[in-house]
Amino acid sequence: MITQSHAKTPRALTTVLLRELPLVLIFNTVFAALWTAISGSTFAEALLFSQCIGLMCFAVATPTNYIPTVAGKLAYGVVAAVLGVTGGLMLAATLAGYGPTAPFKMSPYGWRLSFGFSTLAFIATFGFFWWQEREQRHKADMAIRAAQAEAARNEAERAAASAQLAALQAQIEPHFLFNTLANLRGLITRDPELARQLLDRLIEWLRATLTASRTASTTLGAEVDLLAAYLEIQRIRMGGRLTVEIDIDPTLRSAMLPPLLMQPLVENAIAHGLEPKPGAVRIRLCAERSGEHLRLSVTDDGLGFGASSSSGAGMGLDNVHARLASHFGSAAHLSIESPPEGGVRAVIHIPLAALPGAPA
Secondary structure, eight states, X not given: OOOOTTOOSHHXXXXXXXXXXXXXXXXXXXXXXXXXXHHOXXXXXHHHXXXXXXXXXXXXXXXXXXXXXXXXXXXXXHHHHHHHHHHHHHHHHHHTTSOTTGGGGSOHHHHHHHHHHHHHHHHHHHHHHHHHHHHHHHHHHHHHHHHHHHHHHHHHHHHHHHHHHHHHHHHHHHHHHHHHHHHHHHHHHHOHHHHHHXXXXXXXXXXXXXXXXXXXXXXXXXXXXXXXXXXXXXXXXXXXXXXXXXXXXXXXXXXXXOTTSSHHHHHHIIIIIITTSOSOEEEEEEEEEETTEEEEEEEEOSSOTTTOOOOOHHHHHHHHHHHHHHHHGGGOEEEEEOOTTSSEEEEEEEEGGGSTTOOO
């Protein structure tokens, strides 16, 4: 008894028919056993009549798929019951050798019993498939709502990530730009060539930063190139006392990352560890494969934990924690270590499987 309103096309209707036919055959067999118990007829004859009536009802009920309203389905169901039961009785009587008119020659009691039982069986079967359709429709609606909720959650997460990125930009750019421009002004008259180098690096950094701020992801290679320009500016600003080491596995450069993920770590290392420390200082960026993870580290030999009088490191670290959680959940994490030789090491671990473009 096909009642699925979604089975509109011939292909869809054929799929529904093939799916429901085995159930109809099972129901017909159950009703044959019940009729055998009620009427005292043989099971073979009851099975013949039950299958013929059930399959005939199954066939005449098919147009129910194309009736849009519930009232129309019910009205047609009554007609289908009469047609299906009558036609099934005639077909079974013919196949049994009684002739197609034999059902009409039964006693009024026998006719009422046969027709009534068959009609009740039809109603029970029709009701089952109707209930099944409602359950399937309910599950489909729930799945759609769940998908919509997931899409809304993903959109909210993207909006939050964009807001975090904008906030990060607002934190990084003004302080850094003002200091760099102040240094540039002083170098113009004192060392024009160095001022030109600083300006070139600043333009390179601004161009890369603007590109990163407009995209949801970047490559590790682009992130490192951006940091290299940033650190070159800092090296010039700090009078050349800053040594920069960059060690990046070339096979990992195409791995996709959230933009400016390492920038707060590098900025913290400069502002809170290296810049306040007199004399020569060093910073090392490393990107390598550690088992099934990408390991990004920023190591400095600066003042170390608690030694700097400046504040604000926590905000940058909180930003990195939040953005890792937003993009990777609990699969990625940031840790802060104290190397034996002093300074600070910030390490990000991200599963390679979560990074498009990363080597398998």
